Amino acid sequence: MSTADAAIPETPWWHTFYGGLQKMGRSLQLPVAVLPAAGILNRLGQPDVFGADGLGWDNLAKVFAAAGGALLDSSLGLPLLFCIGVAIGMAKKADGSTALAAVVGFLVYYAVLHAFPQKCTPPTVLLGNQCVDVKSLKAAAASYQNPGVLGGILMGLLTAWLWVRFHRTRLVDWLGFFNGRRLVPMITALTGLILACLGLWVWPPVGHGLTSFSQWLSDLGAIGSGIFGVANRALLLVGMHQLLNTFVWFQFGDYTKPGTGEVVHGDIPRFLAGDPTAGQFTSGFFPIMMFALPAAAMAIAHSAKPHRRKEIYGLMTSVALTSFVTGITEPIEYSFAYIAPALFALHALLTGASMAVTWGLGVHDGFSFSAGLIDYGLNWGLATKPWLIIPIGLAFAVVYYALFRFVIVHFNLKTPGREDDDQVEDVTKA
Structure with a gap:
């Protein structure tokens, strides 16, 4: 039998599903990258x-507040950003027309x-888009079914699928x-209309369920924060961590x-x-990203083989500074x-511990992009007890360094700088 005649093994469905979720996670990072500007x-x-x-420049403050608020608006700005980001990220060979279709569909929706x-x-009674108390002559904006960011993500997914399916379609000559x-x-305009009609019917029980789960986590206090971490x-x-973050970070809870x-x-x-009760699901990342993970990087460098230690020091110092300043920890x-994997399991558990400790001690801090020095300094005036993050972070840095160094050396883990000599070239390229 020739190679051409050999049957090509079919990709298992779970591999396709898993790959799709990973692609979805990467797509969510595109709109998240806008948040530093908004913050x-x-x-x-x-x-x-x-x-x-x-400084007392009230009019200038209004300009900046309006500009940032437009991007952080949970009913329009954020959902639209996520809709466009997901549409571009999920559609194969997307271009400007993909983004245009996403905007059209979302605005109709x-x-x-x-x-x-x-x-x-x-x-109060409904008059136009206001709830009006006729006796007191007071009014408040009416509320609407609001799938928020999740609705934007769903519209983005539909746009991506429609674009891949129809962007090469040819109609009859006169069309x-x-x-x-x-x-x-x-097509996305019609799809947005249908999705909105379904949302009016489906979202109330779904939204209630998601809110109840998030409220359960919130009510657990420090423990709930730790579970999230x-x-x-x-x-x-x-x-797929962005899938978990989306509802809790961008939709759960309200503040007037x-x-x-x-x-x-x-x-x-x-x-x-300015909500003083916010930050339950963000505060604990600061000690980890600014202090603990850089300490872990140093433990990895110190555990390297002597002839490779200088090289690994340079690599780990770079990624440690990146984590400390920007909060980008993936490297x-x-x-x-x-x-x-055992080290990563320890890292996950210790992240949960940091989340629980910070919230339990009354630290309320947040970020627009990630929990690095930039957001820490920028949002100091909005935070509650932000100074506590420094001693907490230093304590976790000691724990991370000691645990990582012990586990790496005791179990002879092949972390960077400890690989077998015949694998060094491949690891370096990776």
């Missing part, structure tokens, strides 16, 4: 920076949802103008901004808006995650 703009618009309690405001709580890429936005790091191994009456949702937007974590 900086929002921070500059706070009263203690350019506002009345800071958003408008249909907002055509059906929810019933007002008595004694030739709408061939291919020009056809996709028309362990799950977050565990899912990083398969690239004083003065404006604007309601924001999600642990991160609420923190950036460190992936340096040992698959080589020494």
Whole structure:
């Protein structure tokens, strides 16, 4: 039998499913990358920076607050960003027409949802898009079914599928103008309409279930924060931690901004808006990303073979500084995650411990991008007890260094710098 005649083994469905989830996780990183800009703009618009309690430039503060708020808006800005990011990330060979189709579909979806405001709580009555108390002449904005970021992600997935399926479609000659890429936005507009109608019906029980689960975690206090931390790091191994983060970080909970009456949702937007109760699912990452993981990197470098120690010092110092300053930890974590899974299990458990300890001690801190020095300094004025992060982080740094050094040496783990000589070249290229 020739090679050409040999049957090509079919890819198991779970491999395809797992690969799709990994691709989804990578796609979510694109809109997340916008958040530093949103966080900086929002921070500059706070009263203690350019506002009345800071430099007193109220109008300039309003400009920055409005700019950052547009990106962090949990009903329009964030869902639209995630919709576009997922559509581009999930569609094979996506281009500008993919993003255009995503915007068209999302705007239709958003408008249909907002055509059906929810019933007002008595004694207020619905007048237009306001809940009005006729006796007191007070009014508040009506509420709507709001799948938020999850709705944006779903619209992005549908757009990606529709684009792949129809961007090369050819119609009859007299409709030739709408061939291919020009056809996709028309289809996504109809899809957005259908998705919104389904959302009006399906979202209430689904949203209630997700909110109840998140509320259960929140009510557990420090323990709930710790559970989230362990799950977050565990899912990083398969690239799906952003799926866990999405609802908790960008949709769960609500906070009404004083003065404006604007309601924001999600642990991160609420923190950036000044909610003193936010940060339960973000605070504990600061000690790990700024102190503990850099200490782990040094333990790996110190454990390297003598003739390779200088090389590994250079590598680990670089990734340690990256983690400390920016909060980007993947270069460190992936340096040992698959080589020494036991170390990564310890890391996940200790991350959960950091989350529990910080929240238990009353530390409320948050970030726009990640828990590095940049966000730590930028958001110091919004945080509660941010100074405690330093001693907590130093304590975890000692624990990480001691545990990593002991486990690596005692069990002779092949971390960077300890590989067999015939594997050094391949590991270096990786």
